[in-house]
Amino acid sequence: MAELFGFRITRSKDEGTDSVILPTSDDGAGDIAGGGFYSQFLDIDGRDRTEADLIRRYRDIAQQPECDMAVEDIINESIVSDEKDQSVSLITDRLPYQQKVKNRIREEFDSVLRLLDFNSKGHDIFRRWYVDGRIYFHKIIDKNAPEKGVTELRYIDPRKIKKVRQVIKDRDDNNTEIIKGVEEFYIYNEKGIDVASGTSTGLKITSDSIAYCPSGVIDAQKGTVLSHLHKAIKAVNQLRMIEDSLVIYRISRAPERRIFYIDVGNLPKVKAEQYLKDVMNRYRNKMVYDANTGEIRDDRNHMSMLEDFWLPRREGGRGTEISTLPGGSNLGEIDDITYFQRKLYRSLNVPISRLEAESGFSLGRSTEITRDELKFTKFVQKLRKKFSVLFIDILRTQLILKGVISAEEWDMVKEHIQFDYLQDGHFSELKKSEMMREKLDMLSQIESYVGTYFSKEWVRKNVLHMTDEEIEEIETQIENEGGGEDEMGDEF
Numbered sequence: 001m002a003e004l005f006g007f008r009i010t011r012s013k014d015e016g017t018d019s020v021i022l023p024t025s026d027d028g029a030g031d032i033a034g035g036g037f038y039s040q041f042l043d044i045d046g047r048d049r050t051e052a053d054l055i056r057r058y059r060d061i062a063q064q065p066e067c068d069m070a071v072e073d074i075i076n077e078s079i080v081s082d083e084k085d086q087s088v089s090l091i092t093d094r095l096p097y098q099q100k101v102k103n104r105i106r107e108e109f110d111s112v113l114r115l116l117d118f119n120s121k122g123h124d125i126f127r128r129w130y131v132d133g134r135i136y137f138h139k140i141i142d143k144n145a146p147e148k149g150v151t152e153l154r155y156i157d158p159r160k161i162k163k164v165r166q167v168i169k170d171r172d173d174n175n176t177e178i179i180k181g182v183e184e185f186y187i188y189n190e191k192g193i194d195v196a197s198g199t200s201t202g203l204k205i206t207s208d209s210i211a212y213c214p215s216g217v218i219d220a221q222k223g224t225v226l227s228h229l230h231k232a233i234k235a236v237n238q239l240r241m242i243e244d245s246l247v248i249y250r251i252s253r254a255p256e257r258r259i260f261y262i263d264v265g266n267l268p269k270v271k272a273e274q275y276l277k278d279v280m281n282r283y284r285n286k287m288v289y290d291a292n293t294g295e296i297r298d299d300r301n302h303m304s305m306l307e308d309f310w311l312p313r314r315e316g317g318r319g320t321e322i323s324t325l326p327g328g329s330n331l332g333e334i335d336d337i338t339y340f341q342r343k344l345y346r347s348l349n350v351p352i353s354r355l356e357a358e359s360g361f362s363l364g365r366s367t368e369i370t371r372d373e374l375k376f377t378k379f380v381q382k383l384r385k386k387f388s389v390l391f392i393d394i395l396r397t398q399l400i401l402k403g404v405i406s407a408e409e410w411d412m413v414k415e416h417i418q419f420d421y422l423q424d425g426h427f428s429e430l431k432k433s434e435m436m437r438e439k440l441d442m443l444s445q446i447e448s449y450v451g452t453y454f455s456k457e458w459v460r461k462n463v464l465h466m467t468d469e470e471i472e473e474i475e476t477q478i479e480n481e482g483g484g485e486d487e488m489g490d491e492f
Contacts, residue, residue: 006209
């Protein structure tokens with residue numbers, strides 16, 4: 001295969017990995033055919049032929065006011081902006097390294113946040129990922145000094161880049177096709193990726209040069225990455241149609257129309273119609289005096305059938321009559337719109353109570369929180385886990401290039417790092433205070449057993465649930481305060 005653009009992070013290859021089963025692609029990567037191009041077809045509901053079309057639809061429905069409000073609720077719960085603390089931090093308690101190495105890893109994670117400008121742009125980055133269903137960043141390094149790590153991260157429009165993989169095949173002695181390995185890379189085209197035609201041309205970039213984070217929602221039949229907004233497409237379209245139909249109905253039914261019954265006597269049909277038109281024009285023409293110019297202006301008011309009706313009446317009737325046709329009586333009913341708004345919120349896993357502006361926030365105990373809010377919190381936690389793939393990818397490159405860890409150690413390190421997102425749920429503060437109260441109650445009960453059955457470190461980590469960073473910070477604060485120890489300070 002020809003040399004690709006970008007840098008590579010090499011590592012020792014595993015031996016004996018031959019298989020007849022193709023590795024599962026859970027990130028939407030397209031497979032390359034033998035001729036050097038790949039083929040992929042996307043037709044979710046008959047309209048979207050490519051992933052670019054699908055992304056455009058996601059961005060379009062995200063502009064719907066109700067959908068935008070629901071998306072903002074999700075993003076505001078997922079990425080919390082605070083003036084005093086950063087939105088996400090790294091926890092290294094489980095890493096089997098010395099404290100010096102852990103501190104270095106946390107420092108590199110802070111540099112990743114600075115490269116992303118996450119403190120100020122975290123909301124926008126998460127929204128792009130949530131709406132599009134994927135996000136790409138180009139990791140730029142100084143090739144003359146790669147030990148400096150990543151120097152810049154540039155956002156890439158997902159419509160212009162695509163991850164593909166080349167399957168390396170061979171045959172064994174029994175002429176059985178064996179999968180020897182998979183080579184993954186990206187194809188970038190400034191004019192956009194067109195996979196509907198079965199071919200795509202563009203610059204081939206190494207997988208290590210791109211930070212890619214998919215949504216985690218995969219179409220099981222086609223293996224295509226979908227956005228979390230995909231299940232809301234139908235709900236948004238239905239809401240738009242019902243709103244348009246309601247507006248049309250109100251415009252046509254709202255005005256009160258007059259009915260003019262004009263007595264035409266025994267006039268023939270042609271003369272009766274002419275007489276009716278003369279009467280209409282006589283009452284519809286309005287002579288207006290313009291004080292600015294001193295002229296008389298003829299304001300001819302052509303009224304449509306939505307306003308008045310003019311009907312002839314033969315001799316023997318009740319003569320000329322004017323009556324009023326009332327407007328629509330059920331114009332205030334919007335139950336159908338409310339139904340589709342609630343359906344849209346349910347499709348996005350947002351509690352229905354957040355749609356109702358008149359329902360205030362109740363500061364009760366955490367046991368009074370509704371099940372919908374609890375499910376929504378778990379959904380947000382799941383989104384954070386999937387979004388953390390972006391941090392893991394960039395952090396891996398940063399740590400290996402700067403020599404903090406080796407490429408072979410990364411698999412072990414990746415399983416032990418955790419991310420702590422700033423919490424700002426409807427009941428997070430109440431839950432935190434209640435948990436602290438329970439911890440202190442348990443602490444007072446277990447105090448007499450510390451030193452005999454339990455150690456101070458065990459109590460700190462299993463009862464108070466402190467991290468290594470918190471323990472170190474508290475010990476430093478106690479020392480700075482003069483080392484004053486009371487009965488509790490002597491134990492803990």
